[in-house]
Amino acid sequence: MTSRTERPEQAVDRIQTLSVSTATLRSIYFSCVAYSLLVRNVDHIGILGGMLTTMAKIGYILGSAADDSINQKLALVLEEQAPDRAELNYIDIHQLPIYNRNMDQDFPRPMTEFKDLVWSNDGLLVVTPEHNQSFPAVVKNALDIMTRPWGSSVEGLKMGITGASPGRFGTINSQAQLRQFLPPLGVKIMGSPLLAVHATKDTFNTDGTADATTTQRAKAYMEAFTQFVEQ
Numbered sequence: 103m104t105s106r107t108e109r110p111e112q113a114v115d116r117i118q119t120l121s122v123s124t125a126t127l128r129s130i131y132f133s134c135v136a137y138s139l140l141v142r143n144v145d146h147i148g149i150l151g152g153m154l155t156t157m158a159k160i161g162y163i164l165g166s167a168a169d170d171s172i173n174q175k176l177a178l179v180l181e182e183q184a185p186d187r188a189e190l191n192y193i194d195i196h197q198l199p200i201y202n203r204n205m206d207q208d209f210p211r212p213m214t215e216f217k218d219l220v221w222s223n224d225g226l227l228v229v230t231p232e233h234n235q236s237f238p239a240v241v242k243n244a245l246d247i248m249t250r251p252w253g254s255s256v257e258g259l260k261m262g263i264t265g266a267s268p269g270r271f272g273t274i275n276s277q278a279q280l281r282q283f284l285p286p287l288g289v290k291i292m293g294s295p296l297l298a299v300h301a302t303k304d305t306f307n308t309d310g311t312a313d314a315t316t317t318q319r320a321k322a323y324m325e326a327f328t329q330f331v332e333q
């Protein structure tokens with residue numbers, strides 16, 4: 103409202119200022135709407151400093167559910183050392199039912215959701231211990247589920263395999279067995295670098311970090327795996 107002391111030309115100036123402000127507000131509003139639509143609809147795009155950057159989505163599963171798991175520690179280091187353009191998403195395989203073929207008729211929902219989660223990522227990282235020269239049954243169960251019911255396939259899935267064990271050769275045997283049966287199913291496994299961590303009492307720290315060598319290897323591994331899933 104015009105105040106009693108305001109002259110008519112002052113009132114006109116004020117109204118013009120107000121209309122400019124309204125136009126500015128409208129343009130800010132439409133920019134926000136466009137921005138939120140873009141972010142909501144284009145899942146794989148991150149906006150960094152005004153530049154559009156494609157994010158590599160990497161799902162990972164753990165072969166151990168132990169409270170003090172060294173493989174969980176390794177996974178944390180890998181997540182920490184991953185490049186900024188990689189997004190790591192943990193996928194739990196420890197709640198999955200044990201597969202049997204009668205389930206094919208009415209595939210249990212946790213299994214279907216698990217498969218959807220895996221395929222919602224650009225690649226899958228397996229971080230697993232070695233049990234009796236092989237990989238734990240929980241990993242095999244998860245991978246079997248990926249291939250069922252009939253018609254489901256892991257064809258084209260990009261996978262990285264890594265792990266830690268106190269054994270002298272890290273998880274070499276466990277990894278070798280995964281590398282043996284997965285490629286014939288059409289899985290694309292990253293060949294190098296190899297990351298089989300021989301874990302000693304000094305490898306992982308209580309704050310979630312690792313020694314310098316393991317940290318450096320984890321960084322190189324994650325850069326390579328990110329490039330692998332980006333191809």
Ligand SMILES: Cc1cc2nc3c(=O)[nH]c(=O)nc-3n(C[C@H](O)[C@H](O)[C@H](O)COP(=O)(O)O)c2cc1C
Pocket residue numbers: 166167168170171172173174231232233234235236266267268269270272273
């Ligand atoms: C049943 C069983 C078998 C194991 N076999 C091996 C083995 O063959 N090679 C090896 O390096 N470590 C072996 N270990 C030791 C594990 O690597 C060690 O317990 C490790 O901490 C497991 O990883 P996690 O801490 O992430 O659970 C075995 C452990 C268990 C429980």
